[in-house]
Amino acid sequence: MVKNKSKRKKINKPTSKKYKFYTISGDSVKRARSCPRCGPGVFLMVAKDRAYCGKCHYTEFSGKPAPVLEKAKPVVKGKK
Numbered sequence: 001m002v003k004n005k006s007k008r009k010k011i012n013k014p015t016s017k018k019y020k021f022y023t024i025s026g027d028s029v030k031r032a033r034s035c036p037r038c039g040p041g042v043f044l045m046v047a048k049d050r051a052y053c054g055k056c057h058y059t060e061f062s063g064k065p066a067p068v069l070e071k072a073k074p075v076v077k078g079k080k
């Protein structure tokens, strides 16, 4: 058997799903929450009670703070 080193099975990269974070309504584009550390273009994964950046591991809690622990200052939402 001859080893064929040069040929590799081509595997396509998964399609970027970044478009899902944009919603076009009329003339304006709505963007999902982006990471304050990484800047626009890096979106936060949104769970039911928190938002998380997969790039820098920034986590932002929304809604009720965690029941455990001492009273932490609430996360400012929609800071601008």
Ligand SMILES: [Zn+2]
Pocket: 035, 036, 037, 038, 039, 042, 053, 054, 055, 056, 057, 058
């Ligand atoms: Zn980030």
